[in-house]
Amino acid sequence: MLPLADTIRSRSFPIINWTLIAANLLVFFYELSLSPADLEVFFSRFALVPALLDPARPLSYLTFITHQFLHGGWVHIISNLWILYIFGDNIEDRLGPGRYLLFYLTGGVVAALLQITLIGEPDIPMLGASGAISAVLGAYMLLFPTSRVLTLVPFFYFLQMVRIPAVIYIGMWFVSQLFSGVFALAPGAAMGGVAWWAHIGGFLFGFAAVRLFARRRPAPRWWQDEYFPF
Numbered sequence: 001m002l003p004l005a006d007t008i009r010s011r012s013f014p015i016i017n018w019t020l021i022a023a024n025l026l027v028f029f030y031e032l033s034l035s036p037a038d039l040e041v042f043f044s045r046f047a048l049v050p051a052l053l054d055p056a057r058p059l060s061y062l063t064f065i066t067h068q069f070l071h072g073g074w075v076h077i078i079s080n081l082w083i084l085y086i087f088g089d090n091i092e093d094r095l096g097p098g099r100y101l102l103f104y105l106t107g108g109v110v111a112a113l114l115q116i117t118l119i120g121e122p123d124i125p126m127l128g129a130s131g132a133i134s135a136v137l138g139a140y141m142l143l144f145p146t147s148r149v150l151t152l153v154p155f156f157y158f159l160q161m162v163r164i165p166a167v168i169y170i171g172m173w174f175v176s177q178l179f180s181g182v183f184a185l186a187p188g189a190a191m192g193g194v195a196w197w198a199h200i201g202g203f204l205f206g207f208a209a210v211r212l213f214a215r216r217r218p219a220p221r222w223w224q225d226e227y228f229p230f
Contacts, residue, residue, distance in 0.1 A: 002152040003086055003169065004161070008144060014089035016097045020104065021081050024129060027069045028077050046070060047125035050116045068108040070127035072193070080129045086149075087140045088133075094143055095213050103213045107135025107202045114201030119184065126195055131202035134177075138206025141170040143214075174203055 031039060044052070048067035054060050071077035092100040111131025116122075140147075145167035153160050181196035 001164075001169070001172075003083070004150045004152055006086055006090070006144075006150070006166065007148045007163075008090045010089045010093045012093050014092045016101045016104075017084065017088040017092050020088070020101075020129075021084060024069050024071065024077060024081055028071050031070070043070065043125045043127065047127040048112055048116070049123065049125050051122035064109045064112055065105060067112065067125075067127045068105070068129050068132050071129070072127060076128060080133055084129070084133050084136065088136050090144060090147075091136050091139045091210070094215070095210070096215050099213045099215070103139070103206075103210065104132045104135065106209075107138075107205050108132030110205040111135065111195075111198040111202030115195045115198040118197045119195075126198070128195070128198075130195065131198035134199045134202030135206030137170050137173065138203040138208075139210035140206075141167060141174075142207050142210055174200075177203070 031042065034042060046063060046066040047070055048063045052060055053063075071080065088100075088104075091103070095103055108129065108131045111134060112126060115126060115131070145165070147166040148163040149166055149169045151162050151164050151169060153162050177196055177199040180194070181200050184196050
């Protein structure tokens with residue numbers, strides 16, 4: 001299922017959300033300019049490699065932040081940034097720019113901590129914004145559960161556009177991540193390069209902690225309108 005839009009109109013320009021999207025794209029285009037050998041060195045420095053974390057080198061822990069801006073390919077970055085584009089502006093509108101940035105980065109850190117705690121792969125680089133974006137989805141599900149998500153759904157040989165309540169759309173996504181994460185814990189299970197527990201951890205953080213970051217003001221009500229930006 002491919003989400004196309006949601007029903008919520010932002011009351012303010014999402015400057016941080018667009019900045020995050022731009023930063024991820026700039027880093028990715030820089031990755032594309034590197035040779036395979038240089039890209040491997042770049043990932044070893046800025047991706048999160050648990051084996052390289054060293055209390056004697058405090059700067060090594062900055063990779064908990066820098067890994068959130070790295071991606072392993074076009075599908076990886078496009079899928080992440082599309083979700084951030086659809087859902088992130090509404091969370092920024094509720095939290096405010098500064099709180100949203102702190103929430104987003106913290107979600108990515110919490111997501112990474114859960115992943116490296118449960119999946120012992122100390123030498124494999126971890127990279128991507130998925131954990132932080134999962135926190136955005138968790139926050140969205142809590143704050144706007146009855147918002148609708150315009151979704152492209154395959155039906156036999158046809159594609160249908162369906163308006164799905166956010167609580168159902170995001171809930172289905174979370175169940176799929178949880179199922180895959182539990183399966184990944186089985187002995188000998190193949191991860192397939194996906195940090196399932198980072199997705200789960202980010203989502204749970206976003207759902208549980210977003211109200212700690214939210215500004216004290218009434219919840220927006222325009223999600224009740226049948227609005228889509230096209």
